[in-house]
Amino acid sequence: MSETVCTLYKKCGGCQMMNLPYAEQLKWKEKQVRILLDRFGKVSPIIGMEHPYHYRNKVQAAFKPLRDGRVISGVYQSGTHRVVPVDSCLLEDETADAIIVTIRSMLRGFKIPAYDEDSGRGVLRHVLVKRGFQSGEVMVVLVSAKPAFPSVHNFVRALLDKHPEITTVILNVNPYATNLVLGPNERVLYGKGYIEDTLCGKVFRISAKSFYQINPVQTEILYGTAMDFAGLTGTETVIDAYCGIGTIGLVASDRAGKVIGVELNRDAVRDAIENSKRNGVRNARFYCGDAGEFMTATAENGGTADVLFMDPPRAGSSPEFLRSALRLAPQRIVYISCNPETQARDLAALTKGGYKVRAIRPVDMFPHTNHVETVVLMSRVGERP
Numbered sequence: 442m443s444e445t446v447c448t449l450y451k452k453c454g455g456c457q458m459m460n461l462p463y464a465e466q467l468k469w470k471e472k473q474v475r476i477l478l479d480r481f482g483k484v485s486p487i488i489g490m491e492h493p494y495h496y497r498n499k500v501q502a503a504f505k506p507l508r509d510g511r512v513i514s515g516v517y518q519s520g521t522h523r524v525v526p527v528d529s530c531l532l533e534d535e536t537a538d539a540i541i542v543t544i545r546s547m548l549r550g551f552k553i554p555a556y557d558e559d560s561g562r563g564v565l566r567h568v569l570v571k572r573g574f575q576s577g578e579v580m581v582v583l584v585s586a587k588p589a590f591p592s593v594h595n596f597v598r599a600l601l602d603k604h605p606e607i608t609t610v611i612l613n614v615n616p617y618a619t620n621l622v623l624g625p626n627e628r629v630l631y632g633k634g635y636i637e638d639t640l641c642g643k644v645f646r647i648s649a650k651s652f653y654q655i656n657p658v659q660t661e662i663l664y665g666t667a668m669d670f671a672g673l674t675g676t677e678t679v680i681d682a683y684c685g686i687g688t689i690g691l692v693a694s695d696r697a698g699k700v701i702g703v704e705l706n707r708d709a710v711r712d713a714i715e716n717s718k719r720n721g722v723r724n725a726r727f728y729c730g731d732a733g734e735f736m737t738a739t740a741e742n743g744g745t746a747d748v749l750f751m752d753p754p755r756a757g758s759s760p761e762f763l764r765s766a767l768r769l770a771p772q773r774i775v776y777i778s779c780n781p782e783t784q785a786r787d788l789a790a791l792t793k794g795g796y797k798v799r800a801i802r803p804v805d806m807f808p809h810t811n812h813v814e815t816v817v818l819m820s821r822v823g824e825r826p
């Protein structure tokens with residue numbers, strides 16, 4: 442494969458590994474996993490991406506006025522609030538990038554000033570675009586510093602003329618001095634206010650704020666690996682811990698007796714419940730709360746589970762979670778992690794408590810960045826305590 446190197450590679454900082462050919466990146470990632478997890482079992486080769494470009498289905502651009510009246514849009518340089526102008530990015534969805542450039546070119550004609558973080562003047566702060574990989578549906582979120590957005594309806598009409606592929610437009614108001622892109626209030630300007638996409642045969646609703654994996658091609662491979670590891674036969678009770686919008690649990694629901702999902706973020710839980718209805722899933726329940734506390738309560742109430750999927754954030758699981766996992770004593774644990782360091786720490790606790798690692802498989806979810814994702818299968822040695 443010919444290698445493409447981005448001209449903004451050093452300035453932007455988003456792709457830490459763009460200087461290496463993709464095959465070398467994969468080797469490096471596999472080695473990181475091997476260094477940390479080899480002591481638990483054999484690390485299988487990493488699954489790379491066939492076309493490791495333009496995979497990001499969610500694109501965010503910051504807007505900034507220049508002194509001479511021009512407006513730039515792009516990404517914040519890593520760790521700063523300096524905007525690096527980006528018109529097209531090798532990782533981002535190309536339709537999303539084109540829409541952002543069009544919006545920038547329309548601002549002057551509609552007399553819409555870009556927001557200036559230093560003076561607090563201006564209107565348009567960010568544009569967020571999400572695109573359904575399978576469905577092709579496109580959401581555009583205009584993030585405004587003020588509730589009043591000049592001639593917004595004419596602006597949206599003109600934008601839809603240029604990009605008929607857009608299926609919904611949202612105005613989000615973020616008046617705060619914050620690092621968060623989206624503010625609390627939003628108004629649907631066009632379409633249904635969300636997009637849908639299909640992942641592993643299930644349809645998921647994606648709203649402006651909800652979390653959704655950003656690389657759908659590799660997510661199918663990741664979840665597919667997790668399902669293979671889980672070895673479900675249709676009767677098992679499955680826990681999906683740290684379930685987000687319920688993706689793993691809902692994908693597992695066809696092959697399980699019962700699915701129980703737990704997640705801290707209330708909006709995500711609401712999406713998970715909607716998603717189970719949308720797919721006619723009747724054997725899944727989703728709960729809002731801390732995964733550790735939920736597992737402890739389940740164990741105390743005499744609950745059981747056959748298979749535990751766990752997909753914690755970078756910090757890994759809490760000691761309470763790991764203790765209650767050992768008490769619940771599922772036959773198999775499938776641990777998906779975006780941080781092999783905390784995963785190694787948690788595997789040490791679980792293997793000490795009676796589990797053995799049976800398979801370790803890294804999957805490259807974020808080509809050209811230094812992030813690694815790893816799925817680990819464990820099973821219980823001996824009888825339930």
Ligand code: SAH
Nearest residue numbers: 683684685704705706730731732752753754
């Ligand atoms: N499994 C999902 C999401 C994984 S991201 C997917 O594949 O899409 C990790 C999730 O853990 C986030 O949704 C985050 O809100 C949630 N989370 C973080 N800390 C948590 C805790 N203590 N208890 C439960 N969920 C938590």
